[in-house]
Amino acid sequence: MNQNIESLTISIYTENNIGLLNRISAIFQRRHINIESLTTSQSEIDGVNRFVIVVNISEEQAVKIVKQIEKQVETIRAFYHREDETIFTESSMFKIKSELLFDEPQIQNLIKESYARIVTVNKDFFVLEKSGRRNEIEALRKELSVYGIMQFVRSGRIAVTKEEMKVTEVLQAFNNKY
Structure with missing residues (x-):
C-alpha cells in the first residue's frame, strides 16, 4: 500500500x-x-x-x-x-460593498477574469458566486480582500x-x- x-x-x-x-x-x-x-x-x-x-x-x-x-x-x-x-468543484460566495463595484474598475476586471458571477446587487452590497478548484477560489479571495470582503463562505467539495x-x-x- x-x-x-x-x-x-x-x-x-x-x-x-x-x-x-x-x-x-x-x-x-x-x-x-x-x-x-x-x-x-x-x-x-x-x-x-x-x-x-x-x-x-x-x-x-x-x-x-x-x-x-x-x-x-x-x-x-x-x-x-x-x-x-x-x-470535483467547490462553490463560494463573496459579499462586498456595492460602491466598490462602481468606484473600483479593477473589481469588474477581477469578476470577469475569474469567471465569477454577480448573484445580487443592492445599494449596500453585491454578492459574487465563484465555483471551481479551491486554489482558484483562494486566489480570488486574496485579490478581493485588498478591497474588503464583508462576508465570505466556501462550500465543501x-x-x-x-x-x-x-x-x-x-x-x-x-x-x-x-
Missing part, C-alpha cells in the same frame, strides 16, 4: 439518520485526522444520502477508515478515490468519479427493500 499522504475523497452512501454525522466524524477524530471538507446531500437514489469527505491521508489509512465507516449500521457503502479519479461506480445497483437494491 502507498504510505504517501495525499488528498483523498471519501464517498459514503447512507440512510439519513440522526447522529450519523457525529459517529462518522468520530472515526476521523479517533485517528487524529483533520477533515478538510465535508458535504452531504441526497444521492442519485431516493432515500439514500451521500457524504463527500476530503482528507489528507495515506491510502492505507483510507482503507481502514472506509472499513470502519462501513461498520456503521446506516452506511450502505463507502469508497475512497484519488484526485485524478474524480471530477462535491465530486463524482470518472469511472462508473457499481454502487448504483447496491443503492437500488437498498431502495427496493424500503
